[in-house]
Amino acid sequence: MDHARISRVVLSRRSQTIQNPLRFPLPVSADGRSSIAPPAPLRGIDNSSFAHFSIVKRLPEILRRVLHDNTFPPGVEESLMRLHAEIPGTPLHPIDEKGAPDLDAWAAHIDNLDGENWLEVPWFFAETYFYRRIVAATGYLTKPLHHVDPFSYQKSAGLRTNRASIRRFARVVEDALRERPLTQEAMGALLAQSLWGNRADLSLWAADDDDRGPLDQSDDHLFVDDRDRTARLLRNHAPDARLLFVADNAGLELVGDLCLIDGLLTGGIASQVRIHVKSHPTFVSDAVHADVGATITFLRDSINRHAQKLGGRLQEHVDAGRIAVEDDFYWTSPLPLWEMPARISEMMREHDLTILKGDANYRRMLGDRHWPYTTPTEVATSYLPAPTLALRTMKAEVAVGLSQNDMNRAALSGQNWATSGEWGFVQLSSRGGSSSA
Numbered sequence: 001m002d003h004a005r006i007s008r009v010v011l012s013r014r015s016q017t018i019q020n021p022l023r024f025p026l027p028v029s030a031d032g033r034s035s036i037a038p039p040a041p042l043r044g045i046d047n048s049s050f051a052h053f054s055i056v057k058r059l060p061e062i063l064r065r066v067l068h069d070n071t072f073p074p075g076v077e078e079s080l081m082r083l084h085a086e087i088p089g090t091p092l093h094p095i096d097e098k099g100a101p102d103l104d105a106w107a108a109h110i111d112n113l114d115g116e117n118w119l120e121v122p123w124f125f126a127e128t129y130f131y132r133r134i135v136a137a138t139g140y141l142t143k144p145l146h147h148v149d150p151f152s153y154q155k156s157a158g159l160r161t162n163r164a165s166i167r168r169f170a171r172v173v174e175d176a177l178r179e180r181p182l183t184q185e186a187m188g189a190l191l192a193q194s195l196w197g198n199r200a201d202l203s204l205w206a207a208d209d210d211d212r213g214p215l216d217q218s219d220d221h222l223f224v225d226d227r228d229r230t231a232r233l234l235r236n237h238a239p240d241a242r243l244l245f246v247a248d249n250a251g252l253e254l255v256g257d258l259c260l261i262d263g264l265l266t267g268g269i270a271s272q273v274r275i276h277v278k279s280h281p282t283f284v285s286d287a288v289h290a291d292v293g294a295t296i297t298f299l300r301d302s303i304n305r306h307a308q309k310l311g312g313r314l315q316e317h318v319d320a321g322r323i324a325v326e327d328d329f330y331w332t333s334p335l336p337l338w339e340m341p342a343r344i345s346e347m348m349r350e351h352d353l354t355i356l357k358g359d360a361n362y363r364r365m366l367g368d369r370h371w372p373y374t375t376p377t378e379v380a381t382s383y384l385p386a387p388t389l390a391l392r393t394m395k396a397e398v399a400v401g402l403s404q405n406d407m408n409r410a411a412l413s414g415q416n417w418a419t420s421g422e423w424g425f426v427q428l429s430s431r432g433g434s435s436s437a
């Protein structure tokens with residue numbers, strides 16, 4: 001495929017075309033010969049979509065909760081009220097937070113718009129912009145509330161109210177560590193635990209008050225199950241596998257992720273894990289740098305011995321440099337993964353496996369587009385520079401790699417199966433880079 005010849009790509013349903021800013025080849029067809037333009041992005045303008053509901057109902061509700069859970073100075077409150085009044089009909093305008101490191105990047109993103117409002121811009125854009133506006137209103141990156149997390153109340157509740165599950169999670173790692181190096185089965189159990197932890201964010205904000213069911217799901221709720229392939233890939237690199245872990249939510253989900261990370265490090269599979277978190281609070285409960293340390297401290301301080309031991313081992317990994325925690329503004333940008341900056345793609349290439357955790361990262365990987373659900377995984381993710389594992393429960397109408405049979409099965413389980421979080425993906429894209437998985 002001649003990547004250089006792809007110069008324009010259709011980016012909206014309104015047939016608006018812009019210069020292709022992609023640094024990576026667009027997704028390619030199954031035979032690898034021709035490029036295909038990604039389908040249109042999800043937008044709130046589709047009245048019957050979850051995107052519409054999410055913008056019109058959930059975002060204002062999230063703002064109400066932020067105001068309820070915090071005591072802000074009057075100026076901050078006013079800014080948040082103004083934001084509330086803008087949704088959904090006001091055109092998106094530049095972010096106002098002088099001195100913030102990502103301001104120019106956001107100015108460029110907004111410049112690409114054409115006066116569209118919240119429902120007209122791509123849904124992913126609307127959501128990342130929404131959280132960035134909350135950050136600007138509170139002055140999280142600058143002042144007046146430098147590094148005061150507007151979602152901290154919910155985040156700490158997420159740990160406090162899940163003590164029983166946390167004990168259970170910690171026990172699973174200890175069981176897994178009985179045999180070293182970790183068996184394929186043990187890796188599978190830790191991957192599943194990390195995956196289903198992705199349902200945990202839903203308990204935080206009952207803005208849509210639907211019934212999402214229990215936290216755990218059985219294997220027959222896995223739409224895609226690449227656990228064995230992933231375990232084989234990791235074992236091929238053991239004991240020195242290097243992992244890039246792009247985290248999602250703080251709270252119970254992060255505990256499940258840290259269990260997986262500890263299992264791989266202590267269990268003789270990996271020697272280095274680089275955890276990437278968000279540079280500012282976003283999507284309510286997404287982890288920022290401080291959340292990782294706070295979670296390890298919470299585990300170490302636990303009165304449960306399994307949780308305590310887990311916290312102790314994690315602290316040792318951090319102290320010895322086996323776990324590094326970094327943040328990057330790219331992960332709070334509205335850009336699809338195929339527009340990742342060179343620093344991110346280089347980093348992915350330096351690691352044997354990148355784990356993309358959660359629904360929003362999955363949506364980013366697929367550009368939050370209307371891919372037919374039966375699109376082969378390797379077609380939609382052919383641009384990835386290195387082997388990548390998506391661990392996500394399905395909470396948005398974005399997916400690839402399904403069969404018609406999968407969809408029939410899911411439809412029988414309930415009406416909102418595509419957004420209920422009850423269906424899981426352990427989806428490996430191994431085409432980018434060498435892998436014998």
Ligand SMILES: O=P(O)(O)OC[C@@]1(O)O[C@H](CO)[C@@H](O)[C@@H]1O
Binds near residue numbers: 127201396
């Ligand atoms: O990345 P996460 O935490 O798994 O999910 C983020 C998320 O809850 O936010 C969206 C609605 O705002 C959902 O579609 C999406 O699943």
